[in-house]
Amino acid sequence: MNQDQDEARQSSLPGCYRHPEVHTGISCARCARPICPQCMISASVGFQCPECVRSGSGTGHAPGANRPRTVAGGALRAGDPQLLTKILIGINAVVFLVQQTVGDRFTDAFFLIGRAGIPGFDGPQGVAEGQWYRLLTSMFLHGGFAHIAFNMLSLWWLGGPLEAALGRARYLALYMVSGLAGGALTYLLAASNEPSLGASGAIFGLFGAMAVLMRRMRYDMRPVIGLLVVNLIFTFNPWVGIAWQAHVGGLVAGVLVGIGMVHAPAPRRALTQWGSCVLVLAASLALVLIRTAELI
Known part of the structure; x- marks a missing residue:
């Protein structure tokens, strides 16, 4: 019974905006789109999606606002870090x-x-x-x-x-x-x-x-x-x-x-x-x- 309830709870969660088949309870701190563990990027507060990190834009935010930064102030980028x-x-x-x-x-x-x-x-x-x-x-x-x-x-x-x-x-x-x-x-x-x-x-x-x-x-x-x-x-x-x-x-x-x-x-x-x-x-x-x- 507990397993059935857990499956039902998971199926009620939204799917990741990039991977719809993956249900998640995490959303982007800037645009509020659901993101799965594969897509989430750590920010100063919560997690952000790759698009918001890359573009610096998001719903209700000016470009660059609250953009996650490195220890030297560099912008975190999606993609290959090397x-x-x-x-x-x-x-x-x-x-x-x-x-x-x-x-x-x-x-x-x-x-x-x-x-x-x-x-x-x-x-x-x-x-x-x-x-x-x-x-x-x-x-x-x-x-x-x-x-x-x-x-x-x-x-x-x-x-x-x-x-x-x-x-x-x-x-x-x-x-x-x-x-x-x-x-x-x-x-x-x-x-x-x-x-x-x-x-x-x-x-x-x-x-x-x-x-x-x-x-x-x-x-x-x-x-x-x-x-x-x-x-x-x-x-x-x-x-x-x-x-x-x-x-x-x-x-x-x-x-x-x-x-x-x-x-x-x-x-x-x-x-x-x-x-x-x-x-x-x-x-x-x-x-x-x-x-x-x-x-x-």
């Missing part, structure tokens, strides 16, 4: 495939170098020659299968949680600013004819931001600190031949941007977060200008 991380890995993989297909000519045209002659090119090449794009393009080049495999594994391990915590726009800003800062420090300190390439500066920026985030959330920091220490040991190993400048520059930039992202006061969140990115970029630009003045 989409941007997968896109970045895909871009690196495609560029590496082009490197393997076209050969050294392609790599030589886009790796980071201060100022030097490169066989097959007319005249000196490098950032000091006005080729500032090398600070960006070098972030997506790699020197071999082991190099790209290690960097992409690190990006996968760190990128997903950070993308979910920061939101896609802030996460992309962190990645790019850290990579550019690592390139700027390499340009400043490395020999002008020493080439550099790889996503390591951006990856170390993610390490720095992850440490800041984990401390902010009061998580156990031993795993990320241990992994960072191992990476720094390899970084400063003279027999490995790693451009330590990119790692240090990216790490410092990641820590600074990470602090701005996760500790920004709510009333001035956007100003603090994007301001931290601008300040790190400005410092990177200053390093580039100083080094260029020395080389020309």
Whole structure:
């Protein structure tokens, strides 16, 4: 009898608006449509449906009102929480495939170098020659299968949680600013004819931001600190031949941007977060200008 009553009670519940065959007693906190466990997304109060989370609209609400946010103020999105991380890995993989297909000519045209002659090119090449794009393009080049495999594994391990915590726009800003800062420090300190390439500066920026985030959330920091220490040991190993400048520059930039992202006061969140990115970029630009003045 109790089982019959329970079945009758469930059959009287409305069906999910996306899965009508699934009866549910939960409704969206914004549009009041019934949602099943598969569709419900946690919000600051109750649950919301994917459409309200994605569009920021709902019955009786202005766009963006009461929209659920991450710890850094990023909007929660329906769909793949690691989409941007997968896109970045895909871009690196495609560029590496082009490197393997076209050969050294392609790599030589886009790796980071201060100022030097490169066989097959007319005249000196490098950032000091006005080729500032090398600070960006070098972030997506790699020197071999082991190099790209290690960097992409690190990006996968760190990128997903950070993308979910920061939101896609802030996460992309962190990645790019850290990579550019690592390139700027390499340009400043490395020999002008020493080439550099790889996503390591951006990856170390993610390490720095992850440490800041984990401390902010009061998580156990031993795993990320241990992994960072191992990476720094390899970084400063003279027999490995790693451009330590990119790692240090990216790490410092990641820590600074990470602090701005996760500790920004709510009333001035956007100003603090994007301001931290601008300040790190400005410092990177200053390093580039100083080094260029020395080389020309």
